Amino acid sequence: MTSERLTAVRQWMEAEGLDAMLVSAAPNVRWLTGFSGEGLLVIDSGALICTDSRYALQAGEEAPGIECVADGNHLEQAIVRLQAADHERIGFEAGAVTYANWQTLNERLDGALEPCPDRIKHLRAVKDEGEIELIERAATIADAAFTEWREALRPGITEREAAFELQRLMVLGGAEGASFEIIVASGPNGAKPHARPSERVIGESELVVVDWGAVVEGYCSDCTRTVLTGAPDDRQREVWEAVREAQRAALAEVRPGADCRKIDQIARDALREHDLAEYFGHGLGHGVGLQVHELPRLSQSSEDTLEAGMVVTIEPGVYIEGWAGVRLEELVLVTDDGSRVLTRAPYDLT
Amino acid sequence: MTSERLTAVRQWMEAEGLDAMLVSAAPNVRWLTGFSGEGLLVIDSGALICTDSRYALQAGEEAPGIECVADGNHLEQAIVRLQAADHERIGFEAGAVTYANWQTLNERLDGALEPCPDRIKHLRAVKDEGEIELIERAATIADAAFTEWREALRPGITEREAAFELQRLMVLGGAEGASFEIIVASGPNGAKPHARPSERVIGESELVVVDWGAVVEGYCSDCTRTVLTGAPDDRQREVWEAVREAQRAALAEVRPGADCRKIDQIARDALREHDLAEYFGHGLGHGVGLQVHELPRLSQSSEDTLEAGMVVTIEPGVYIEGWAGVRLEELVLVTDDGSRVLTRAPYDLT
Numbered sequence: 001m002t003s004e005r006l007t008a009v010r011q012w013m014e015a016e017g018l019d020a021m022l023v024s025a026a027p028n029v030r031w032l033t034g035f036s037g038e039g040l041l042v043i044d045s046g047a048l049i050c051t052d053s054r055y056a057l058q059a060g061e062e063a064p065g066i067e068c069v070a071d072g073n074h075l076e077q078a079i080v081r082l083q084a085a086d087h088e089r090i091g092f093e094a095g096a097v098t099y100a101n102w103q104t105l106n107e108r109l110d111g112a113l114e115p116c117p118d119r120i121k122h123l124r125a126v127k128d129e130g131e132i133e134l135i136e137r138a139a140t141i142a143d144a145a146f147t148e149w150r151e152a153l154r155p156g157i158t159e160r161e162a163a164f165e166l167q168r169l170m171v172l173g174g175a176e177g178a179s180f181e182i183i184v185a186s187g188p189n190g191a192k193p194h195a196r197p198s199e200r201v202i203g204e205s206e207l208v209v210v211d212w213g214a215v216v217e218g219y220c221s222d223c224t225r226t227v228l229t230g231a232p233d234d235r236q237r238e239v240w241e242a243v244r245e246a247q248r249a250a251l252a253e254v255r256p257g258a259d260c261r262k263i264d265q266i267a268r269d270a271l272r273e274h275d276l277a278e279y280f281g282h283g284l285g286h287g288v289g290l291q292v293h294e295l296p297r298l299s300q301s302s303e304d305t306l307e308a309g310m311v312v313t314i315e316p317g318v319y320i321e322g323w324a325g326v327r328l329e330e331l332v333l334v335t336d337d338g339s340r341v342l343t344r345a346p347y348d349l350t
Numbered sequence: 351m352t353s354e355r356l357t358a359v360r361q362w363m364e365a366e367g368l369d370a371m372l373v374s375a376a377p378n379v380r381w382l383t384g385f386s387g388e389g390l391l392v393i394d395s396g397a398l399i400c401t402d403s404r405y406a407l408q409a410g411e412e413a414p415g416i417e418c419v420a421d422g423n424h425l426e427q428a429i430v431r432l433q434a435a436d437h438e439r440i441g442f443e444a445g446a447v448t449y450a451n452w453q454t455l456n457e458r459l460d461g462a463l464e465p466c467p468d469r470i471k472h473l474r475a476v477k478d479e480g481e482i483e484l485i486e487r488a489a490t491i492a493d494a495a496f497t498e499w500r501e502a503l504r505p506g507i508t509e510r511e512a513a514f515e516l517q518r519l520m521v522l523g524g525a526e527g528a529s530f531e532i533i534v535a536s537g538p539n540g541a542k543p544h545a546r547p548s549e550r551v552i553g554e555s556e557l558v559v560v561d562w563g564a565v566v567e568g569y570c571s572d573c574t575r576t577v578l579t580g581a582p583d584d585r586q587r588e589v590w591e592a593v594r595e596a597q598r599a600a601l602a603e604v605r606p607g608a609d610c611r612k613i614d615q616i617a618r619d620a621l622r623e624h625d626l627a628e629y630f631g632h633g634l635g636h637g638v639g640l641q642v643h644e645l646p647r648l649s650q651s652s653e654d655t656l657e658a659g660m661v662v663t664i665e666p667g668v669y670i671e672g673w674a675g676v677r678l679e680e681l682v683l684v685t686d687d688g689s690r691v692l693t694r695a696p697y698d699l700t
Contacts, residue, residue, distance in 0.1 A: 037544060053631025054543040057671060092449070099452045099465055100444035115449055164521045171514045176546075177531070193404040194387065196526075281403030321407060 002063070005032050005123070009043060012119050019087035020044040021116070022078055022105070025096040027290040028120040033063040036218060040074045042081050050077035075101055079108045091116040125287050125295040126309040131219060132333060135288065135311055138175065138221035139331055139342045142214040145169035146225065146345045155204045155229045159184040162208075163197035170214045179213035179220035179292045190226070190325030193282055193317060205230030207240075207324040209317075213292060220292040222313050223343040224329030228350045239276065239318050240349050243326045246270035246316040250284060254314065254332050254339035260302040267316040268300075276318045285313040288331060310334040311342070353415070355382050355473070359393060362469050369437035370394040371466070372428055372455070375446040377640040378470040383413040386568060390424045392431050400427035425451055429458045441466040475637050475645040476659040481569060482683060485638065485661055486692050488525065488571035489681055492564040493695045495519035496575065500696065505554045505579045509534040512558075513547035520564045529563035529570035529642045540576070540675030543632055543667060555580030557590075557674040559667075563642060570642040572663050573693040574679030578700045589626065589668050590699050593676045596620035596666040600634060604664065604682050604689035610652040617666040618650075626668045635663040638681060660684040661692070 009032065013021055023029055023041040029049070030036045037058050039051030049059050049068040056070035069077045082090055092105065094115035106113055127135070149166045163182040170178060185195035187206040195209070202208060206229050213222040226240060250267040264284040271277040283299025288311050296304030298312060306312070312334070317327030331342045359382065363371055373379055373391040379399070380386045387408050389401030399409050399418040406420035419427045432440055442455065444465035456463055477485065499516045513532040520528060535545035537556040545559070552558060561574040576590060600617040614634040621627040633649030638661050646654030648662060656662070662684070667677030681692045 036546075053669075056631075057542045058544070094450035094453065095448050097449050098445050099442075099447050099449055102449045102452075103444065103465070115453070160521070160526070164518070168514065168518060171510070176510070181527070192407045194408070196386075281406075319403075 002032055002034055003065070006043065006047060008123055009120060013043070013091065016091065016116070018089050018091040018114065018116075020082055020085065020089075021091040022082070022093075022097075023120065024093050024101075025118065025121070027124070027294070028093070028096075028118070030218060030290055031120065031124050033066050035059050035063040035066070037062075038074070040078045042078050044085055044087065048078075048081050050074045050081070075104060079105065082109055082112075087112055089114050093118050093120075121295055124289055126307055127289060127311055128309070131289060132309070132311065134216050134219035135221060135331070136342050138179070138214040138216040138219055139223065139344075141170055141173040141175045141216065142212060142221045142223055143343060143345045145173050145175075145214070146210070146212065146223070150225075150227060150346065153202075153208075153227065153229065155202050155206070158199050158201055159186055159189065159197040160199060162202065166210070166212055170212070173214075175214035175216060176218075177215050179215045179222060183209060183211035183224075185209040185325060187324055188322055191319045191321045191323065193319055193325065193327065202229060205233070207236055207326060209325050209327050211327065211329065218290050220288050220290070221343070222288050222292055222329065222331055223345055224315055224327045225345055225347065226326045226328060226349070230350070232349055236324070237349065238274070239320075239326050242271060242274040242276050243316050243318055243328050244347075247314055247328050247330065250314045250316065251330065251332065251339070251341070254306065254312070254334060256306055256308045256334055256336065258306045260296050260298040260304040260306060261300060263314075264298045264300055264302065267314075271316065271318065279318040279320050280316055281319065282317065285315050285329075287312050306334045308334050308336045352382055352384055352413070356393065356397060358473055359470060363393070363441065366441065366464075366466070368439050368441040368464065368466075370432055370435065371441040372432070372443075372447075373470065374443050374451075375468065375471070377474070377644070378443070378446075378468070380568060380640055381470065381474050383416050385409050385413040385416070387412075388424070390428045392428050394435055394437065398428075398431050400424045400431070425454060429455065432459055432462075437462055439464050443468050443470075471645055474639055476657055477639060477661055478659070481639060482659070482661065484566050484569035485571060485681070488529070488564040488566040488569055489573065489692045489694075491520055491523040491525045491566065492562060492571045492573055493693060495523050495525075495564070496560070496562065496573070496695045500575075500577060503552075503558075503577065503579065505552050505556070508549050508551055509536055509539065509547040510549060512552065516560070516562055520562070523564075525564035525566060526568075527565050529565045529572060533559060533561035533574075535559040535675060537674055538672055541669045541671050541673065543669055543675065543677065552579060555583070557586055557676060559675050559677050561677065561679065563638075568640050570638050570640070571693070572638050572642055572679065572681055573695055574665055574677045575695055575697065576676045576678060576699070580700070582699055586674070587699065588624070589670075589676050592621060592624040592626050593666050593668055593678050594697075597664055597678050597680065600664045600666065601680065601682065601689070601691070604656065604662070604684060606656055606658045606684055606686065608656045610646050610648040610654040610656060611650060613656075613664075614648045614650055614652065617664070621666065621668065629668040629670055630666060631669065632667065635665050635679075637662050656684045658684050658686045
C-alpha cells in the first residue's frame with residue numbers, strides 16, 4: 001500500500017518537475033512509509049527516512065522496505081542525501097518547514113529549493129479500504145465505550161473524572177488511546193467549543209457536551225453528543241432539536257461532488273430558522289484520518305469538494321455564553337452514491 | 351507574574367531594536383499570558399491574543415488583563431494589528447513560523463520582518479517559584495501513582511494495559527493527565543528508547559522500562575524507572591547497576607555554571623567503564639516545564655550552561671537490540687548551591 005502511495009507522490013513530482021521531495025509533516029511520513037516516529041522523509045528515485053537512534057528499530061519494523069539513516073540530526077541527514085544527488089529542483093512542504101529550517105536548507109541547497117503546497121495532505125483526504133476499515137474500527141470502539149459510559153453517567157462527578165472514565169472504556173475496548181483530549185463540558189462550560197475537562201462537578205439537569213474519539217493503528221474517530229443529566233427544560237430541548245435538525249439537513253447533502261462551503265451553509269441556514277445561527281462560530285466539519293483534523297474542510301471559507309472515500313465530520317453547534325452549549329457530530333464516509341454514517345452512538349438527549 | 355514576563359520580553363525587544371514581536375509557539379503564548387488555547391500573541395507597547403471563537407471565553411478567563419480578538423484567522427488578525435501600527439522592525443520566532451506563514455507575513459509587512467531566535471524559550475528555561483511548585487506537584491502525583499502501580503505489577507498483562515493503569519492512578523491522584531504518552535517497554539521492546547506501549551504481554555523475569563510524567567496546571571514532570579518482573583540474572587543486574595552508576599555520576603555534577611555537554615560526557619564515560627557507552631544513543635537529558643522537552647539540552651552537541659532555577663532530567667540508558675533496555679531518569683532542580691532531585695519514585699530493580 002505504501003508503495004502505491006509513493007508512486008502517486010512521484011507522479012505528482014514528475015508533473016511538477018521536481019527531482020526530489022523533502023517530506024516533513026509527520027502524518028505524511030507515516031502515510032507514505034508506515035513509520036510513526038519522529039523524522040523526515042526524502043523521496044527521489046528511492047526513499048530515505050532520516051531519524052535518530054531512538055527510532056532506529058521502530059523504523060525497521062514499521063517501514064521494512066525503506067532505507068533509513070538514524071545518525072542524529074534529521075535535517076542534516078536529509079541535506080547530505082539531497083546534496084549527494086545534485087538535484088536541480090527539490091520540493092518541500094511550505095506549511096510544515098519552519099523558517100529556521102528553510103534558512104538552513106536554503107544555504108546548503110542553494111537555488112534548488114521549491115516551496116510546495118501540501119499535495120500529500122490532499123492525497124490523504126481520500127481514504128482507501130484499509131484506512132476506512134481502521135477508522136470504522138476506531139468509531140465502533142468509541143461508540144461502545146460511550147454507550148456504556150452514558151448509562152452510568154450521573155450528576156456529582158467532575159468533568160475530568162467523567163472524561164477519564166470514557167477514555168478508560170475506549171482503551172479497554174481495544175483503542176490505542178483517545179484521538180484527542182476528550183471534551184466533557186457541563187452547564188456553562190459547554191459554551192466553550194474546545195473546553196478542557198475541569199474539576200467542575202456535573203450538576204442536575206445540565207447539558208453536557210461530550211466530544212471523543214478513539215485511535216486504532218494511528219487512525220482516528222471523532223464524535224460528539226450532548227446529553228442531559230435529568231429532564232430537559234423547553235429551552236434545552238429547543239436548542240438541541242435545532243442543532244439536530246441542522247445536522248440532518250447537512251448530512252443529507254453529503255455525496256461526491258458536493259461543495260463543502262454549501263454544506264456548511266445549509267447547517268447555518270437551518271439554525272437561522274431558529275435564530276441560533278449567530279451562536280455557531282466554527283466551521284461545520286473536517287476530514288479525519290491519521291489526524292483528527294485534516295482535509296477537506298467544511299466551512300464558509302472552504303473551496304473543497306467532496307469525493308468518494310473522504311471521511312468527514314458534520315458537527316453543528318450552538319454556544320451561548322452563561323447558558324450552555326449543544327454540539328452534535330457524526331463521522332461520515334462519502335460513498336460512490338452518497339454517504340454512510342460511521343458513528344452509531346445513541347442520540348438521546350436525556 | 352505574566353506581566354513580569356512580558357516586561358522581560360520587552361526589555362529584550364528594546365535591546366534588539368524590535369518595535370513588535372509576533373509570538374507563535376504555543377508554550378510561549380501560554381507562559382506570557384496564561385492562555386492555553388490555539389492562537390498567536392502580538393507584543394508591542396501592549397499585547398494582543400489572536401484566536402477564534404472556540405477559545406474566546408477561555409482567553410478571557412485565562413488571560414484576563416490582555417486584549418483579545420477572536421474573529422477567525424489568527425495570522426490575519428495579527429497582520430491587521432501589526433500593519434496598523436506601522437512598525438519598522440517586527441520580530442518573529444524563526445523556529446515556530448512555517449515558511450508558508452512567513453511568505454504571507456512577508457508580503458503584507460514588507461521589509462519589517464526580522465527572524466529571531468527563540469528568546470522566550472530561553473527565558474522559560476529558568477523557572478520561578480510558582481513554576482517549580484507546579485512541577486514538583488506533578489512529580490509528587492506521578493511518584494505516588496508509580497509506587498502503587500509498581501506494587502501491583504505482575505507478568506501477564508499487556509504493556510498497554512499497564513501504561514493505562516499508571517495513567518489512571520495519576521489522574522485519580524489529581525493530574526490533568528499524562529505529560530506524554532507513557533512508555534511501558536518490556537523485554538526486547540525496551541531496546542527502543544521511545545517504544546509505544548503495545549499488546550505485548552509482559553513476561554516473567556523481564557526488564558520493563560517505565561517512562562511517565564504528570565501534568566499540573568500545564569506543567570510537566572518526567573521520570574523513568576526500569577523494573578524487573580522476577581529475580582534478575584547477572585546481565586540484567588550488571589547493566590542496571592551500570593546505568594544507575596552513570597546517573598549518579600552525572601547527578602553529582604548538577605549545579606549552577608555546569609557545562610551541559612560535560613555532564614553528558616560524565617555519564618557516557620561511566621558507561622564506557624562497563625563497555626556500554628555504544629548502547630547509549632540519545633542525549634543525557636533536557637529541561638522540563640510547560641513542555642516535557644525544553645531547554646536546556648544535556649548532550650554532546652549542547653552549548654548550554656546550567657543556571658539556578660532550571661529543571662532538567664538526567665536519564666542515561668542502555669539499549670541492546672534483541673535483549674532489552676535500561677533507562678533511569680530523575681527530574682532535578684538546579685539550586686543556588688547545587689541541586690535537588692524532585693522525583694522520589696522507588697528505585698528497586700525487582
